[in-house]
Amino acid sequence: MAVGDMARTQLALDLETDDHLDAGRPSGRGVTIYAHLDPDSPHATLDNPGCNDVLISQIQAWCEAVGNTVTIRPVIDLNTEITTDAYTPTVKLTEQVQLRDQCCVFPHCTRPARHCDLDHRHPFDQQNPAAGGKTTTSNLAPLCRRHHRTKTFSPWTYDTPQPGVYDWTSPTGKRFRVTRSRRHGRLPNTTQIDHVPPDSEP
Known part of the structure; x- marks a missing residue:
């Protein structure tokens, strides 16, 4: 996975902007792209809202365009446990969880993780922060505000049998598994574990 910041006046895709990254520059538009590259394919998969596959040559053209400034950020290892003693996740921890899950992890929800709370x-x-409930990779998950409140104030609960896999139990006892797989792109995959008609989303 490669992460880069690009500043340009015109951009071919409607990517999510990071205007704060552009502070102090005379002109241009700050953009962060998250590109997953396969050495055997001419395409890259973008994790930006509204985008999916794009030609690697197009990314190269963006980077080489006159007036653009490119900054390469270190790759974030999604399998590393990042921890902070504070309640609020660090920038790196927040980005790691958002990249891992991509969307709200409530069953059937598709709201992008970058617009979610971290639960x-x-x-x-x-x-007593040392007592449990640490702010760490394995204890955080993106939930949109609606479903964050649902989890907090209703009988809905979830477990994480492994990173990026969420097993939800509804108030009636029905269970759903939410996962994200590359073949589904950015969107999560929800399956009912008990093989009965699913509850309506609250």
């Missing part, structure tokens, strides 16, 4: 699966203990 502590085990609640953070404000009085």
Whole structure:
């Protein structure tokens, strides 16, 4: 995975902008792209909202265009456990969780992770942070505001049998598994574990 910041006045795709990255530059538009490259394919998969596959040559053209400034960021290892003692995740931890899950992890929800809250699966203990509910990779998941409230104030619960896999239990006891696979692009895949008609989304 390669992560780059590009500044340009015109951009062919409607990518998510990072205007704060452009502070101090005379002109241009700050953009962050998340490109997954396969050495055996002429295409790259973009994790930006509204984008999917794009020719690697197109990315190269963006980077080489006159007036663009390109900054390469270090790759974030999605399999590394990142931890902070604070309640609020660090920028790196936030980005790691967003890249791992891509969308709200509630069954059938497709809201992009960058517009979600980060939920502590085990609640953070404000009085004694060492007691549990740490702000760490394996204890965080993106939930849109609606489903974050659903998880917090209703009987809906979830477990994470492995990173990026979420097993939800509804108030009636029905269970759903939410996963993300490359063959599904950015969108999560929801399956009902109990093989009965699914509940309606709250």
